[in-house]
Amino acid sequence: MLLCIFQIDLLKTQTNNPSSMKRLLPGMILALASLLAVYSCASSDMPEQNVQPTLSPITEIDQPDPDPRVGLAGGLFDYEEAIWNLNLLSATPPPEEFLGSWGTDLAFKDNYIIQGNYNGFIVWDMSNPENPEVVVDFLCPASQSDVSVYENLLFVSGEGLGGRLDCGTEGVRETVSSERLRGIRIFDISDIENPEYISNVQTCRGSHTHSVLKDPKDDENVYVYISGSAPVRPNEELPGCSSAFPDEDPNSALFRIEVIKVPLANPEEAAIANSPRIFEGLTAPPTHGPAPEELAAIERAREEGRFVATYEGSPRVVNNRLIQVFLERIVEARGGEGEPTQADSTTLRENLDTYYGQFLEERLAARGRGEDVGPNQCHDITLYPEVGLAGGACEGYGLLLDITDPVNPTRIDAVADSNFSYWHSATFNNDGTTVLFTDEWGGGTQPKCRETDPYEWGANAIFSISDDGNMEFQSYFKLPAPQTSAENCVAHNGSMIPIPDRDIMVQSWYQGGINLFDFTDPKNPVEIAFHDRGPINPERVETGGSWSIYWYNGYLVNSEIARGLDIFELTPSEFLTQNEIDAANTVVLEYKNAQGQPKYEWPTTYALARAYTDQLERNRELNMRTIQMVRNGLNEAENSNGSGKSRVLNEVSASLSNSASSSSNSDKVMKLARIIRDLSSAS
Amino acid sequence: MFFTITNRFFLALFSIAALFIFLLSGCSTTQQTSEQTSQDQTSQARAIETQRQNHAEMEEIYWDRIEQSRMNFNQADVDFMTGMIGHHSQALIMSRMAPENGASRSVQVLASRIINAQADEIAFMQRWLRDRGQPVPIVHIDGINMTIEMEQPDAAGDHSNHDMDSDMNHEQNHDMDHDSDMMHDHSDMPGMLTQQQLENLAAARGKEFNRLFLTYMIEHHKGAVIMVEELFAADGAASDTASFELASGINAEQVTEIERMKLMLENID
Numbered sequence: 019m020l021l022c023i024f025q026i027d028l029l030k031t032q033t034n035n036p037s038s039m040k041r042l043l044p045g046m047i048l049a050l051a052s053l054l055a056v057y058s059c060a061s062s063d064m065p066e067q068n069v070q071p072t073l074s075p076i077t078e079i080d081q082p083d084p085d086p087r088v089g090l091a092g093g094l095f096d097y098e099e100a101i102w103n104l105n106l107l108s109a110t111p112p113p114e115e116f117l118g119s120w121g122t123d124l125a126f127k128d129n130y131i132i133q134g135n136y137n138g139f140i141v142w143d144m145s146n147p148e149n150p151e152v153v154v155d156f157l158c159p160a161s162q163s164d165v166s167v168y169e170n171l172l173f174v175s176g177e178g179l180g181g182r183l184d185c186g187t188e189g190v191r192e193t194v195s196s197e198r199l200r201g202i203r204i205f206d207i208s209d210i211e212n213p214e215y216i217s218n219v220q221t222c223r224g225s226h227t228h229s230v231l232k233d234p235k236d237d238e239n240v241y242v243y244i245s246g247s248a249p250v251r252p253n254e255e256l257p258g259c260s261s262a263f264p265d266e267d268p269n270s271a272l273f274r275i276e277v278i279k280v281p282l283a284n285p286e287e288a289a290i291a292n293s294p295r296i297f298e299g300l301t302a303p304p305t306h307g308p309a310p311e312e313l314a315a316i317e318r319a320r321e322e323g324r325f326v327a328t329y330e331g332s333p334r335v336v337n338n339r340l341i342q343v344f345l346e347r348i349v350e351a352r353g354g355e356g357e358p359t360q361a362d363s364t365t366l367r368e369n370l371d372t373y374y375g376q377f378l379e380e381r382l383a384a385r386g387r388g389e390d391v392g393p394n395q396c397h398d399i400t401l402y403p404e405v406g407l408a409g410g411a412c413e414g415y416g417l418l419l420d421i422t423d424p425v426n427p428t429r430i431d432a433v434a435d436s437n438f439s440y441w442h443s444a445t446f447n448n449d450g451t452t453v454l455f456t457d458e459w460g461g462g463t464q465p466k467c468r469e470t471d472p473y474e475w476g477a478n479a480i481f482s483i484s485d486d487g488n489m490e491f492q493s494y495f496k497l498p499a500p501q502t503s504a505e506n507c508v509a510h511n512g513s514m515i516p517i518p519d520r521d522i523m524v525q526s527w528y529q530g531g532i533n534l535f536d537f538t539d540p541k542n543p544v545e546i547a548f549h550d551r552g553p554i555n556p557e558r559v560e561t562g563g564s565w566s567i568y569w570y571n572g573y574l575v576n577s578e579i580a581r582g583l584d585i586f587e588l589t590p591s592e593f594l595t596q597n598e599i600d601a602a603n604t605v606v607l608e609y610k611n612a613q614g615q616p617k618y619e620w621p622t623t624y625a626l627a628r629a630y631t632d633q634l635e636r637n638r639e640l641n642m643r644t645i646q647m648v649r650n651g652l653n654e655a656e657n658s659n660g661s662g663k664s665r666v667l668n669e670v671s672a673s674l675s676n677s678a679s680s681s682s683n684s685d686k687v688m689k690l691a692r693i694i695r696d697l698s699s700a701s
Numbered sequence: 702m703f704f705t706i707t708n709r710f711f712l713a714l715f716s717i718a719a720l721f722i723f724l725l726s727g728c729s730t731t732q733q734t735s736e737q738t739s740q741d742q743t744s745q746a747r748a749i750e751t752q753r754q755n756h757a758e759m760e761e762i763y764w765d766r767i768e769q770s771r772m773n774f775n776q777a778d779v780d781f782m783t784g785m786i787g788h789h790s791q792a793l794i795m796s797r798m799a800p801e802n803g804a805s806r807s808v809q810v811l812a813s814r815i816i817n818a819q820a821d822e823i824a825f826m827q828r829w830l831r832d833r834g835q836p837v838p839i840v841h842i843d844g845i846n847m848t849i850e851m852e853q854p855d856a857a858g859d860h861s862n863h864d865m866d867s868d869m870n871h872e873q874n875h876d877m878d879h880d881s882d883m884m885h886d887h888s889d890m891p892g893m894l895t896q897q898q899l900e901n902l903a904a905a906r907g908k909e910f911n912r913l914f915l916t917y918m919i920e921h922h923k924g925a926v927i928m929v930e931e932l933f934a935a936d937g938a939a940s941d942t943a944s945f946e947l948a949s950g951i952n953a954e955q956v957t958e959i960e961r962m963k964l965m966l967e968n969i970d
Binding site for chain 2: 094114
């Protein structure tokens with residue numbers, strides 16, 4: 019028993035310390051061995067009466083202090099780095115032809131990584147993650163060259179003025195040119211090592227990013243939503259392009275997104291199918307659901323007896339001038355005259371939401387000029403077809419869209435946030451009950467993570483989604499380690515990691531590096547792992563760092579703008595057990611796109627059962643005696659076969675079901691009991 | 702089940718080994734080149750040396766290309782950057798009044814965001830010009846008065862050492878060791894306030910300041926958007942990646958802020 023305690027303390031020290039670097043694999047294996055030894059130690063026949071939980075709730079675990087990300091020496095390929103709770107398997111520079119040209123977003127298909135680049139795209143074979151190999155370096159300049167795949171098709175975004183239809187590197191100098199490509203390029207990747215450029219779709223604003231949507235009800239087409247943030251191209255270059263306001267020209271390219279329909283049998287016939295104006299009529303208040311200080315302001319206003327209306331789910335203090343107008347209307351409506359009475363005031367208080375809502379609608383109708391129709395484009399639209407939702411990050415708004423009809427997306431809700439400069443991208447949790455928006459303040463080329471930059475600016479904002487589709491603000495989360503003014507840094511792209519029952523995301527912060535955080539409790543996000551390098555040029559800010567990082571089949575793949583491609587794997591820590599990692603690694607994707615969110619589903623495995631058991635311990639949701647019983651039972655079952663195995667599993671399952679009522683999370687205990695029962699039939 | 706070791710002796714050995722490895726790794730530096738301790742020190746040293754050479758070669762190619770890519774600009778880009786520095790500087794003058802003139806909390810938040818964003822962008826545009834051997838406007842702000850000195854490019858063309866760090870007061874504390882011209886007049890740019898309007902704003906307090914600030918800043922932002930449109934309408938302009946990114950960013954962010962300010966204006970008491 020003493021030994022066991024020593025072992026645990028050792029692990030604690032190890033995971034608390036940001037292990038200073040690299041090549042720690044042998045150490046990790048030992049740690050892993052030790053961890054397993056803890057289990058076997060615990061599972062031996064020792065007295066059990068005093069077993070204490072060894073996993074702590076994640077909010078109670080110390081973070082590294084001092085933060086090792088502060089003060090790292092810089093350099094492009096010769097730098098200092100800090101890593102915590104991750105293992106860097108490889109860091110591979112780009113092929114020579116792509117050196118000095120920005121690496122951008124990633125897509126995945128089978129064992130391949132497709133990495134966009136301002137010079138074209140690169141295909142890496144990641145069969146050996148410790149040594150990924152370049153199999154294609156396709157020269158075809160365009161910005162940003164964000165990439166997506168669907169079956170045998172690869173889509174690449176082009177927005178900049180220098181992109182050419184013929185993939186030439188010489189750019190386009192003329193304002194109006196028939197050589198220019200701004201829109202989507204389509205490649206056939208049936209043979210991924212020999213991509214073939216088969217078609218393109220030109221759009222008025224070009225494609226900054228795009229999202230690929232496969233409608234579960236439509237097997238013949240795939241849809242691409244185009245987002246563009248650059249100015250509209252001239253009508254002479256692409257007929258029909260207009261930057262007039264929609265009330266002057268209903269075909270204006272402003273205030274809309276483009277939906278491209280791609281027939282899978284004839285992808286060269288891809289064309290714009292619809293240009294829905296999903297922004298029209300937006301009058302959402304310029305605040306998120308109340309942040310603590312705003313809530314306090316509203317509370318003060320209430321105490322002072324001021325009028326507080328609720329509009330689109332969020333409280334707003336109505337200004338006194340408007341209250342006078344409303345009161346006059348009430349006086350007029352009852353045929354009275356003169357000063358409003360106390361009764362009028364009471365009437366207003368009782369019906370304030372109605373009066374206020376009416377006023378906003380009148381104002382909207384009176385506005386007329388299209389300038390006021392809300393945001394005019396989206397930066398990113400994240401599609402989550404399994405839950406029928408999309409998250410649009412559209413200028414000053416975060417939108418929730420219904421995409422059950424892919425050609426006709428409609429808006430369900432919109433939020434704005436006084437701390438958000440520019441809504442950039444959206445990520446849902448796996449259940450679709452929480453959505454996280456990022457604010458790409460400064461566009462990604464500015465240093466916005468300095469000590470002097472506020473925590474709420476250039477951060478993530480996390481919202482819960484109610485059953486009726488309303489988004490409610492919960493918290494901000496920003497990279498906690500201050501960066502230098504030589505490092506461009508702001509919230510950027512990332513993805514969910516399939517840790518069952520936990521909302522864990524990995525995210526890019528440009529030269530702020532990458533980090534993992536847990537936002538299962540959307541009010542209290544907690545950082546649980548990170549990697550960061552010093553600036554590429556310590557003298558001055560040069561654009562570099564992590565453009566995007568995504569989980570794909572057990573690995574975290576990072577597109578480094580200047581330095582190439584990094585591949586990480588998760589390592590166990592107090593924040594994340596080996597069992598949880600093993601359970602995540604049972605999820606297998608055939609492909610993955612940056613703006614398409616897959617729904618993770620976990621096969622019934624011992625790893626899943628053990629991960630849930632660990633979580634019950636961590637969250638103090640089940641007594642340790644039962645937890646030990648489950649662990650011992652799972653070990654025993656895994657080492658037996660046939661009827662012996664089934665007997666053990668059924669016994670554990672039944673016993674666990676009986677304990678459910680004593681648990682503070684009986685649903686989860688019952689879920690675990692079912693999984694354990696099903697393990698006997700799983701291979 | 703490779704690691705099912707129940708023997709206590711082995712467990713103890715494992716613990717000690719793990720501790721030892723841990724201590725070792727704790728002592729190693731964060732140098733990227735740190736390799737696993739190996740008995741064959743010479744071959745390791747050789748490998749490190751080879752890697753360092755490869756890295757040095759790649760770095761050279763990288764920075765050469767970054768340098769080359771900076772030459773893909775034209776006069777329209779230069780005019781845009783030069784003009785926008787003055788344009789942004791006026792936004793700083795306006796925004797810095799907010800705390801002293803009794804602006805509301807939301808206007809103060811907006812103003813400090815504008816200061817943060819546009820001061821960084823000014824530094825970015827100054828670097829952009831200096832990198833390309835162009836005259837660089839150096840802005841001096843004194844209350845509501847602004848003077849702009851033009852820092853002339855180095856004859857030697859060595860501009861790599863003249864970094865403007867992007868702290869908040871870069872426009873004031875630059876060491877002027879170059880010939881300079883004076884340039885005062887930016888009033889022909891769209892959205893620029895007249896000196897009289899600036900004085901009115903400086904004299905306004907409280908709600909009146911909020912109203913005037915938002916009204917003027919909306920016009921000011923619209924002017925910046927027009928300048929971006931003019932840039933994109935010029936042949937060959939914004940082919941430079943940094944220019945395209947900056948101009949698109951200004952376009953997107955200021956359009957967003959215009960919308961926000963209109964709503965704020967409507968909600969003033």
